[in-house]
Amino acid sequence: MKVKAFRGVRPRADLAAKVASVPYDVVNVDEARELAADNPYSFLHVVRAEIDLPEGADHYSSDVYAQSAKALVAMRSEGVLVQDEERQLYVYELTMGGHTQCGVIVCCAVSDYEEGVIKRHEMTREDKLRDRVALVDTLSANSGPVFLTYRDSEAVTALVVEARASEPLINFEKENGNRHTVWTVPIPAAMEEAFAQVPAAYIADGHHRAAAAAEVSAQRRRAAPDADRAGSDWFLAVLFPASQVSIMPYNRVVHDLNGLTPSEFMEALSRVGELTAGAAEVPASRGSVGIYLEGRWHRLTWHNGVVDPSDEVGRLDVSVLQSRVLEPVLGIADPRRDERIAFVGGIRGIGELERLVDGGQAVVAFAMHPVEVEDLIDVSDAERLMPPKSTWFEPKLLSGLLVHVF
Secondary structure, eight states, X not given: OOEEOBOOEEEOGGGHHHXXXXXXXXXXXXXHHHXXXXXXXXXXXHHTGGGGSOTTOOTTSHHHHHHHHHHHHHHHHTTXXXXXXXXXXXXXXXXXXXXXXXXXXXEEEHHHHHTTSEEOOSOOOHHHHHXXXXXXXXXXXXXXXXXXXXXXXXXXXXXXXXXXXXXXXXXXXXXXXXXXXXXXXXXXXXXHHHHHTOOXXXXXXXXXXXXXXXXXXXXXXXXXXXXXXXXXXXEEEEEEEGGGOOEEOEEEEESOOTTOOHHHHHHHHHTTXXXXXXXXXXXXXXXXXXXXXXXXXXXXXXXXXXXXXXXXXTTSHHXXXXXXXXXXXXXXXXXXXXXXXXXXXXXXXHHXXXXXXXXXXXXXXXXXXXXXXXXXXXXXXXXXXXOSSOOEESSOOOBSSSBEEO
């Protein structure tokens, strides 16, 4: 891998808790507006700038990106955000409940992404990609990091331990109880060399941010082939060792039964697997899915022969559900575009699935067993793709803690 230090733009330590915000894609505009209310420092004013435009404004209009740039300039000129004088690498520790993960904030090479050293496991959606390309290009900055994981490296771990022995730059707890701590790496060159021995990294979260960085780099390369692109050929990322990464399920809800009655739907399911009474819980192991319909939970366990354990993608429960239930029974051939399906992050809990169905916003809900980190690595190494919305990572990386400008 190629990583390099950079002059990070970061919040003043006393304002960090107010500045750092949830990622742009885990809240809708109303939730973002509420979170940023009475907080002019929130980085949501940069990554979800539509909250500062009149209600009903087109979220993809040029006005939104211009407002983002205006907000970023204002935060820097007012001293809310400051830029380090020297190029740095940073250690970023997140703690949620009893889980702690500690990664390294770096700039990764776009060329590594283009050449497959940085591997992906999901396809991108065109509308979301265009949105992120416009934002990166307008800001000339990466406003949110790409979440990468890699097979554990003793050399990297030793340097992380060394960095954590010093006083942190930033240390605070958010309202949800998650703690965020940032240190500088004492000798950036040593960390760069340690990552040079890491053969590959895997996108955990941030496929659209990585693809947008690569697209902006390519656009600028075409526009000025001989120009110095020392900044735009690199993008902001946080690298976490695979042993520390936690994946939660990404559940599904569907708005109708494709013309079937509930009994007809259940009969169709019985041809795919064994139906039994279930409970309001995440399936404890691979090979089954929870189903909530008409106020009752059921467990659907795949019949023998339905799953090919040698198929890196096909063996995943999200894949079996898509190929055996969502498409043939419910008529959802392309879950990336079909508006009859919605996805619910595991952090919202099983109760959210019940709420959506009981409230009439969906007819049936599917509770999934989470994909494992080794699955993600195996699929990526095989150069294959998971179904969309297969993985939900927690804790979430905050936006605005470090920004890479170019």
